[in-house]
Amino acid sequence: DTEVTQTPKHLVMGMTNKKSLKCEQHMGHRAMYWYKQKAKKPPELMFVYSYEKLSINESVPSRFSPECPNSSLLNLHLHALQPEDSALYLCASSQILTDTQYFGPGTRLTVL
Amino acid sequence: SQQGEEDPQALSIQEGENATMNCSYKTSINNLQWYRQNSGRGLVHLILIRSNEREKHSGRLRVTLDTSKKSSSLLITASRAADTASYFCATTSNQAGTALIFGKGTTLSVSS
Numbered sequence: 001d002t003e004v005t006q007t008p009k010h011l012v013m014g015m016t017n018k019k020s021l022k023c024e025q026h027m028g029h030r031a032m033y034w035y036k037q038k039a040k041k042p043p044e045l046m047f048v049y050s051y052e053k054l055s056i057n058e059s060v061p062s063r064f065s066p067e068c069p070n071s072s073l074l075n076l077h078l079h080a081l082q083p084e085d086s087a088l089y090l091c092a093s094s095q096i097l098t099d100t101q102y103f104g105p106g107t108r109l110t111v112l
Numbered sequence: 113s114q115q116g117e118e119d120p121q122a123l124s125i126q127e128g129e130n131a132t133m134n135c136s137y138k139t140s141i142n143n144l145q146w147y148r149q150n151s152g153r154g155l156v157h158l159i160l161i162r163s164n165e166r167e168k169h170s171g172r173l174r175v176t177l178d179t180s181k182k183s184s185s186l187l188i189t190a191s192r193a194a195d196t197a198s199y200f201c202a203t204t205s206n207q208a209g210t211a212l213i214f215g216k217g218t219t220l221s222v223s224s
C-alpha cells in the first residue's frame with residue numbers, strides 16, 4: 001500500500017470555526033509532513049514530524065496546530081483562520097527525512 | 113523558503129517531442145528530487161538523484177545533476193498529452209534540516 005489518504009477533500013469554513021484535517025499512511029513511514037500550496041506556487045513546508053515528534057515548524061501561525069497521535073496518523077487542527085489561509089493543504093510521508101516523499105491528494109480549504 | 117529555480121517557467125510542445133526542464137539551487141544538497149503535479153492534485157514522485165550521482169534514468173525520464181554548477185535537468189522523451197502537468201524540483205540539505213524545499217516549477221503543456 002503506497003497510498004497517503006487525506007480527509008476531507010474539500011473544506012469550507014468561517015473565520016470563527018474550528019476544524020481538523022486528517023492524513024493517514026500505512027507504509028510504515030516514520031516521517032510525515034504538512035505543506036501549504038497556493039495556486040500556481042510550489043508547496044511550502046509547514047511542519048515535519050519524525051518518529052512522532054515535531055522536528056520542524058516553519059514559523060507557522062499558531063492558528064495551525066499539528067498533531068501526530070501515532071506513526072500512521074497526522075492531523076492539522078485549524079482555528080480562527082483568515083481568508084488568506086485558503087489553499088491546498090498537502091500531507092506527505094517518507095521512510096526517513098531525506099527520502100522520497102509520498103503525497104496525498106490534498107484538502108482544498110476555503111476560508112470565508 | 114525556496115531553494116530551486118526552474119527554467120523555463122512554462123513550456124509548450126507537441127506530442128512526440130522531447131521536453132527539457134532545468135533546475136538551479138543555492139546550497140549544497142543531500143539529494144535532488146523531481147515531482148509532477150496534475151492540476152490541483154497531489155504530487156507524484158518521479159525520480160531521486162543523490163549528490164554523488166551524475167545521471168539517472170527511469171523509463172522516458174532522464175535526470176542529470178551537476179553539483180559544481182548547482183543545477184539539474186529533467187528530460188522527458190517522446191512526450192505524451194498525459195505528461196501535461198507542473199514539474200517541480202526539490203532538494204534536501206543539512207542547512208534546511210533535511211526537509212524538502214521546492215523550486216517554483218515548470219508548467220508543461222503537451223498538445224496532440
